Structures are given as structure tokens and as C-alpha cells.
Amino acid sequence: MASQAASPQAEPAPRNDRPGNDKRGDDNYLRIVDVRKEFDGFVAVDDVNLSIRKGEIFALLGGSGCGKSTLLRCLAGFEKPTAGKIILDGQLMNDIAPYEQAVNMMFQSYALFPHMTVEQNVAFGPTQKKMPKAEVAQRVEEMLALVQMTKFAKRKPHQLSGGQQQRVALARSVATRPKLLLLDEPMGALDKKLRSHMQLELVNIIEKLAVTCVMVTHDQEEAMTMAHRIALMDAGRIRQVGTPDEIYEQPTSRFAAEFIGLLNVIEGTIEQDHPDFVTIRSGALPDPVFIGHGISGFEGQHVAFAVRPEKVGISKQEPVQKHNKARGTIEEIAYYGSHSVYHVRLPSGFKVMSNFANRERWASDSFTWNDEVWVSWDDNAGVVLNS
Numbered sequence: 001m002a003s004q005a006a007s008p009q010a011e012p013a014p015r016n017d018r019p020g021n022d023k024r025g026d027d028n029y030l031r032i033v034d035v036r037k038e039f040d041g042f043v044a045v046d047d048v049n050l051s052i053r054k055g056e057i058f059a060l061l062g063g064s065g066c067g068k069s070t071l072l073r074c075l076a077g078f079e080k081p082t083a084g085k086i087i088l089d090g091q092l093m094n095d096i097a098p099y100e101q102a103v104n105m106m107f108q109s110y111a112l113f114p115h116m117t118v119e120q121n122v123a124f125g126p127t128q129k130k131m132p133k134a135e136v137a138q139r140v141e142e143m144l145a146l147v148q149m150t151k152f153a154k155r156k157p158h159q160l161s162g163g164q165q166q167r168v169a170l171a172r173s174v175a176t177r178p179k180l181l182l183l184d185e186p187m188g189a190l191d192k193k194l195r196s197h198m199q200l201e202l203v204n205i206i207e208k209l210a211v212t213c214v215m216v217t218h219d220q221e222e223a224m225t226m227a228h229r230i231a232l233m234d235a236g237r238i239r240q241v242g243t244p245d246e247i248y249e250q251p252t253s254r255f256a257a258e259f260i261g262l263l264n265v266i267e268g269t270i271e272q273d274h275p276d277f278v279t280i281r282s283g284a285l286p287d288p289v290f291i292g293h294g295i296s297g298f299e300g301q302h303v304a305f306a307v308r309p310e311k312v313g314i315s316k317q318e319p320v321q322k323h324n325k326a327r328g329t330i331e332e333i334a335y336y337g338s339h340s341v342y343h344v345r346l347p348s349g350f351k352v353m354s355n356f357a358n359r360e361r362w363a364s365d366s367f368t369w370n371d372e373v374w375v376s377w378d379d380n381a382g383v384v385l386n387s
């Protein structure tokens with residue numbers, strides 16, 4: 001899918017169940033310390049600091065040109081950082097040539113050798129590393145079994161589908177058992193359906209191998225589905241690091257909140273600032289937004305209140321709750337199969353988006369254009385963003 005801020009997808013499923021999320025393994029297996037990369041004075045990567053755990057699948061997520069590939073190329077040794085250190089498993093990587101590193105990169109185009117068979121492609125790395133022939137054969141067998149490509153061993157890349165080529169490319173990238181696997185837009189060449197299938201397959205294979213993996217994507221859904229943790233990048237800098245659900249549920253900036261998923265943003269000023277509740281006055285709503293906890297702000301401060309459409313209820317009857325409700329008219333309905341997003345226009349002209357699950361196609365409680373409805377949300381449904 002096209003993947004920018006307002007990507008109209010259902011909320012991504014958090015991946016808290018993944019093993020990389022627990023505290024096993026070395027937390028500082030890969031350390032990126034004050035890494036900076038300039039091209040003729042243009043700063044592509046701006047003082048990046050990250051610690052990546054052993055066995056973790058870590059995604060660099062950001063819009064086009066934000067420096068993701070440049071940082072990945074620094075990790076691969078294809079670019080030399082202008083400043084800073086890259087330390088893998090205790091070893092400083094900066095001055096080690098790419099071919100000497102225990103790092104492998106899988107490119108967007110897969111870069112399979114077209115004249116070689118599948119097994120020759122997979123054998124290439126181990127042979128280059130001077131592994132004995134019998135061991136190479138065994139490794140190739142093992143890798144092809146892992147990616148379920150054994151029966152295609154004698155085929156050439158052009159005799160394979162896109163997904164099959166990708167599995168071979170992955171087998172080839174991990175055949176030398178690298179300490180670090182780097183993936184740059186790994187699904188770039190696949191169509192949407194195959195993409196979502198391969199995302200899960202790739203994760204399973206990477207986890208089976210327990211290889212540490214840094215991947216680059218501009219697709220928020222892909223990062224959410226595949227990664228244990230995500231670093232959100234903007235203009236060469238890391239804006240937030242967290243698990244998919246942390247970034248989704250607790251964005252620390254408006255940039256992060258808007259980058260991932262649909263969002264209602266209500267701008268206003270803090271009217272009452274109490275330790276256990278806060279109200280925000282906004283021209284968008286008839287009544288102030290009520291937040292059921294304290295925030296780090298002050299009365300009169302300009303803030304943005306953000307609430308996800310799936311946290312906004314929609315009903316024909318007035319909700320019983322005291323706060324956070326408004327009446328409006330359905331102006332637009334976007335149908336996404338499993339759910340619809342209703343755009344409700346309030347008297348102020350402000351539009352609130354609400355998700356509604358399409359459980360029954362002809363449900364009697366369904367809504368249609370120009371219906372008068374109420375939108376509402378809980379006191380703790382949103383976040384207050386300062387920047």
C-alpha cells in the first residue's frame with residue numbers, strides 16, 4: 001500500500017508477543033553512537049544514537065529522503081560515517097571493509113545472480129568465505145529448507161515468482177550466518193497481497209535463525225507488522241523509538257502521531273490544569289475536551305489534543321457520558337471492508353473521524369450520509385501533544 005501519514009488502514013496489530021520484546025539477550029548488541037553522515041555539507045544522518053538487542057527485528061521508519069538508507073548503508077560499511085561509532089558485538093565497525101564484516105544486506109531488487117541457479121545463488125556467500133565444499137552443500141540444503149525452496153534448487157531466478165525470488169534472496173543473505181542482517185525495503189517489489197503474506201513469513205524465518213535484523217521501510221504498516229521496535233526518522237534524526245504499540249498509543253510528538261495511522265487533531269488551549277484532570281478549550285468543539293488525568297502543561301498553553309478514530313464512538317442517541325461528546329452530520333463515509341470511517345461535520349465546521357466495525361453488512365444500526373449523529377470518546381482516549 002502507499003504508506004504515508006494518512007494511510008487509511010485498520011489499526012495495526014501490536015507485536016508485543018514477539019520474543020525480541022523481552023529482556024533476554026544483549027541489549028547493546030549493536031550500538032550506533034552519535035553517528036552522522038554528511039554529503040558535501042548536507043546532513044543526511046544527524047547524530048543518531050540507537051542500541052539494538054541481539055535477535056531483535058528493528059525497523060527504521062520514515063518518509064522519503066529522511067536518511068534511512070544512508071544509515072543502513074553506514075551499518076553495512078558501504079558508507080563511512082562522517083562522525084560517530086558503530087559497534088557490533090563489542091567490535092568497532094567503522095574501518096572494517098564491507099566484505100570483511102559479519103553483516104549482510106538484502107537489497108530491494110534482491111540482486112540474485114541471473115545466470116546462477118537457486119542453489120548456486122545461496123552457495124555464493126559461503127563459497128566466498130572459503131567454507132569447505134561439503135559444508136557449503138549442507139548449508140545450502142539447510143537454508144533452502146528453511147525458506148521452503150528445496151524443490152526449486154535447480155531453477156534460475158527468472159523461473160521464479162516474486163515471492164519465491166525474495167525467499168531465495170533471504171536464504172542467500174543469511175547463508176553465511178551474519179551477525180547482522182540488513183534489509184532495505186524488503187517488500188519493495190511485491191504486490192500488496194504477497195507483501196503482507198511475506199512480511200509474516202520473513203519474520204518467522206528471521207526469528208528461527210535468531211539473527212539480529214535492521215530493516216528500512218517507509219511503510220508504517222510493514223514496520224508495525226514486522227518489527228519488535230521501531231525508530232521513527234525525520235530529516236536525519238530519530239524522533240521516537242518504541243514498540244509498535246508504544247509509538248501508536250503514546251506518540252511523543254505530533255509528527256509521530258500523524259505519521260502512524262489516522263488521527264483527529266483538535267487544537268486548543270489548556271483551560272483548567274489540575275493534578276487529576278485537565279480541560280482544553282477549542283473552537284472546534286462546543287464544550288472543552290476533558291482529560292481524566294494530569295499532564296505536563298500550564299493554563300493558557302497552546303496544545304494539540306489527538307484521538308484515534310477507533311477511539312471515537314458514533315451513535316444516533318446522545319451518549320450518557322458527561323464530557324467529550326458532540327453532535328454533527330455524517331458528511332463522508334469511507335469503506336474499508338472490515339470497518340468504515342465516518343467523517344462527522346460539527347457545527348463549527350470541524351470534522352471528526354470515527355471508525356465503525358462492519359460486523360453485519362445490513363445492520364439496522366448502520367449510518368448513512370447526512371445522518372445526525374453523536375461522536376464521543378472516553379476521558380482517557382486521547383493524548384496531548386506539545387510539539
Ligand SMILES: Nc1ncnc2c1ncn2[C@@H]1O[C@H](COP(=O)(O)OP(=O)(O)OP(=O)(O)O)[C@@H](O)[C@H]1O
Pocket residue numbers: 039042044062063064065066067068069070071218
Ligand atoms: N551519495 C549521496 N550524495 C549526496 N546526497 C545523498 C547521497 N545519498 C543520499 N543522499 C541524500 O541524503 C538524503 C537521505 O537519503 P536516503 O537515501 O538515506 O533516504 P531514504 O530515507 O532512504 O529515502 P527513501 O525512502 O526515498 O529511500 C537524501 O536527501 C539524499 O538525496
Ligand SMILES: [Mg+2]
Pocket residue numbers: 068069070216
Ligand atoms: Mg531508501
